[in-house]
Amino acid sequence: MKWRVGAHGAAGERLWKTGTSLDFQTALSNYDNVIHQMIKLDKSKTPKNSSAKYSWGEKPKCFKTLKSNDRWWHTEFGPSMKSTGEATKEDLKRMLQWKWSRGKYRPGRTKFTDQVQEESVITVVRATLQVLEPLSNNPTPTEINSIIAEGITTATNIPQIGPASATGILAARYPEFCPMYADESMESIGMYREPYVASRYIEYAEQLRNKAKELGEDWTANKICDALFSQAKADQLGMLVEKVTVKVKNEGEERPTKKQRR
Numbered sequence: 001m002k003w004r005v006g007a008h009g010a011a012g013e014r015l016w017k018t019g020t021s022l023d024f025q026t027a028l029s030n031y032d033n034v035i036h037q038m039i040k041l042d043k044s045k046t047p048k049n050s051s052a053k054y055s056w057g058e059k060p061k062c063f064k065t066l067k068s069n070d071r072w073w074h075t076e077f078g079p080s081m082k083s084t085g086e087a088t089k090e091d092l093k094r095m096l097q098w099k100w101s102r103g104k105y106r107p108g109r110t111k112f113t114d115q116v117q118e119e120s121v122i123t124v125v126r127a128t129l130q131v132l133e134p135l136s137n138n139p140t141p142t143e144i145n146s147i148i149a150e151g152i153t154t155a156t157n158i159p160q161i162g163p164a165s166a167t168g169i170l171a172a173r174y175p176e177f178c179p180m181y182a183d184e185s186m187e188s189i190g191m192y193r194e195p196y197v198a199s200r201y202i203e204y205a206e207q208l209r210n211k212a213k214e215l216g217e218d219w220t221a222n223k224i225c226d227a228l229f230s231q232a233k234a235d236q237l238g239m240l241v242e243k244v245t246v247k248v249k250n251e252g253e254e255r256p257t258k259k260q261r262r
Helices: 008-016 021-029 031-041 061-064 066-084 089-102 109-115 118-137 140-156 165-171 182-190 199-216 222-238
Strands: 241-248 254-258
Touching: 008 021, 008 182, 008 199, 008 222, 021 061, 021 222, 031 061, 031 066, 031 089, 031 222, 031 241, 061 066, 061 089, 066 089, 066 165, 089 109, 089 118, 089 199, 118 140, 118 165, 140 165, 140 199, 165 199, 165 254, 199 222
Parallel strands: none
Antiparallel strands: 241 254
């Protein structure tokens, strides 16, 4: 197993180990800027043999829709599932677009398009949400882990949806208990990003829930995930500004200044 280049950043680790609630809030407030910079820096081009049937999952399209999909995932997807008790194939395509552009691009557009049926998505997501419903009833920590494990097992009955993708459903619906399985936040807490299995996700999610509890009632497991993602990604992109101490000539004193991290 290896750390992913750029994901395992010192800034994310520092935030996790020593960050205060204010530090986490500062990182979280930079999240939109990070997403904007990711889109700005994307140089991918549409393949010459592009097919309209599969274009939704091509890298340029994923990045083009990252901002709107990120807003949708954070504010609309979960409430929609709460209201209707289900999700559609188009919902999952949009979730995958978002996941493939916010994280490492792992295209599976052709298989998802061809192998996944609308009826099966509705049926499986409905079953997954029913499994997760006890999370609304103040479960114990042990019960939380058991419910999440069963939820992931159920969601992965959809073809081409593995444990990491399944958390896109869980975290949207229950962000207080279920963070997104994101490489950047996973590695910030000192865990290898792989293998993507339910048991490791449960360990990761529990640690983020504990951190959210430590920081205060406004925090959720997925807010912690987003803060760590933002901090690690900003570090990777050279966006962080840190204070450093320099000698000032002829004054014999040290003054703090700011230096762009590269």
